[in-house]
Each structure stands twice: as C-alpha cells, then as structure tokens.
Amino acid sequence: MEKKLYPLKFIPIPSPRPWGGSALVKDLGKHFVECDEDGNETVLGEDVLIGESWELADMGIEDSVVGNGWLAGNTISELMETYLERIVGENVYNHYGRQFPLLIKFLDINDKLSVQVHPDDHVAAERYDSLGKTEIWYVMDAKPGAKVYAGFNREVSAQEFYDRCHDGTVDEVMNVIYPKAGDAIFVTPGTVHAADGGILIAEIQESSDMTFRLYDWGREFNPATARKLHLEEAIDLIDYKAFDQGLYRKGPLWGEEASSEPCGKTDCDCDVECGCHEHEHHHHEDGKVVETLVECPQFNVTKLKLADPLHIYTEKFESFIIYICIEGAASIQVPSTKENGEAYMENYEFAKGETILVPADMQDFYLVPRDRSTVLLEAVTRPAEAVDEYIDPDTEAYLEDEDYEGLEDE
Secondary structure (H helix, E strand, C coil): CCCCCCCECECCEEEEEEEEECHHHHCCCCCCEEECCCCCEEECCCCCCEEEEEEECECCCCECEECCHHHCCCEHHHHHHHHCHHHHCHHHHHHHCCCCCEEEEEEEECCCEEEEECCCHHHHHHHHCCCCCCEEEEEEEECCCCEEEEEECCCCCHHHHHHHHHHCCHHHHEEEECCCCCCEEEECCCCCEEEECCEEEEEEEECCCCCEEEECCCHHHCCCCCCCCCHHHHCCCCCCCECCHHHEECCCHHHCCCCCCCCCCCCCCCCECCCCCCCCEEECCCCCEEEEEEECCCCEEEEEEECCCEEECHHHCCCCEEEEEEECEEEEEEEEECCCCCEEEEEEEEECCCEEEECCCCCCEEEEECCCCEEEEEEECCCCCCCCCCCCCCCCCCCCCCCCCCCCCC
C-alpha cells in the first residue's frame, strides 16, 4: 500500500545580495543557517544582507529540503525522482518531466536591484536548454519612496537603450511604479525591470534563474562590487515598446472595492466550495475573497482572503497547489482515520512568510484561517497539452558557470 503524501514545508535557502537587507529576518521571522564543508552551522544575523529567501527550489545547485513529516531531509528533486506525477499531477509531469516547474521566493530589495531582463521559454530552450523566466511580483510591503522600474515610459530603440546603459541615464526612459502593499506586477520575458528603496516581495516564477544583468547603477565600475553584465548578450531579448500598464495591478482587489454581494452563480465549476476561481474577483457573504492575479501558460496565481474555512477539491486542480502566507496564519486540515476507525483531522500549520506545497495526489482538504485577516497566494500550473520537447527529465534546470555566468546574482 502506498504511503500517503501530505502538505510539505521546506527549509528556506538564504541568498545574500548586495541590494538585500534584514527584512526577511526581522519581518518574516526567517532563521537562516549556513553550513561549511565540515557541517558546522552558522546562523545568519541581521547584519548579513539577505536579498532572497528561496522557499521552494528545484534548481540542482540550490535544492529545497523538506522540513516536516516523514519525508523530512529529502530534497524536492529526490521527491520528484521517487513520486513523479504524485507530486505535480499527470499533465504537469508529462509536460515538465522530473523538473518541478516553479520557483518560489521572498525578496528584500533594500537597495538598487540591477536593471535586468529574462528570456522567454523559446529563447531559453534554443540557446541554453532551459526554461525561460516568467514571474509575478506581489508586494507585501513598501517603504515611502520605493520604486519599481518596469519596462519603458515610451518606445525606445535598441541603440538608445544601449547608449543609456553606458552613460548612466537608463532610468530616464524607464516606467516608474510607486508600489504599495497588495500591488502585483506581472513581469513578462523581455520586460526590463529593476527596483529600489525598500520593498518586500513574494515572487512566483518559472523554475529558472536566468537573469541577464544590463546595468548595475555604477557598481560595475567599482572593483569591490563589480558583477558581470550581459548587455550585448541580451540586447535582442528586450521588449522596447512602452510598458503595458495592464501588467500592473493595484491592490487590494486591483484598486477597486469588492462588492458585498455574493456571486450568485449556481453552475460554476470552480476549485473552492463557494465557486469563484473563474472570476476576476468576488466578495462572498461569508467573507471569503478570491481574486485572480494572473493566468498564463506557466502558472496561475490567485489571492485568497480568508475569514472562514474553504473546502478545497483537489481533483479539479489537476496540479500541485502552493500556498504562500502573506498575512495572518492558516492550516491545512486533512480528514483521516486512526487504526481504530476513529475520524480525526491531520493539521498542517503555516504562518506569514511561510510556503507549503500540497502534492497533486492528496485528497480533498480544508483551508482554515487562524485569524480573519489571513491572506494567501495560491499557485498552480496548468500546462498546454503539448509536451515541451526541449525539457529532458534527466537534465538539471541550470547551466554551469562556464556556459552562463548570469544565473546566480540579480
């Protein structure tokens, strides 16, 4: 008899960055530990500039380790190797093979994030035998004056952009967003982007860290801070049109007040008991809010504001489900039976700043808020029917440094 899988929590992986800060430790309560070659552990304090916390990563060079239950100590790649479609779902497995398709991060952008761009799946496959990097940023917090640079404020030429990267005036042609908590920015491949000024972000992206750094705000001229740039390599990847403002959504609920009326639909085939994942947003009588943030071939992301429990019907997803806690706390409660026949609920808690993975073959469960202000992001993958021929299930989703030098630092 197969042993039942269960909701999985992973040990966060810290990633120091020159633009990082201390918010991941102070605000999200992260406890980062590094080990040396002899296994000696060092706790990373607030004095270390941590730019990213990798919550769920199947990247070969950085592989998340399960931290709870009987699978504790196993990596996500080992789980994929052993449990295959039981982890991700049959359709997802047929599309991606043994590569877990998403990478989940928290970002603390305390200083200037480099001006950068990511390739799409086609270019990444053709040039680097990898997935591309489509991503969505959800703003958890932003200090006054913080900025996100996303695309251009007008159409520019490749030559103008190239020249401005060399003379330090590239920010003059970039579209500026002043983010607030609850905003979401869909960063499509080809969109030049950067950020500055104190922003805490939950990021959902493809399982790839292919970042082409184009301009680094002068760090490149200081031997102590210089990092490799990829301007020439990426010049043909950039979308030079003005930024599509439809990719920026103001929160909460895209800047609109939610209706106090229930949706009134009786025939919708949805993923939650109240029936609203098909809609842009809805406010229901019992206080549940479901808001679609993005639907794209790589992932669907939904924002859930929970005041009452949701009954999740897993078979309707045909995918794993990832929950990221943005505010408050919640638990996943799974109906189960003891050996003596007594019914009980298995309980899996997670709180603000934590991520949990629900394997695809899990039974239906209840998503229960621990307070009435709980906000979650829900991410699933629903790939197209065609199998990606460029994904070799036995190939890691990264390139060696000698093949590509822009993977590790953003």
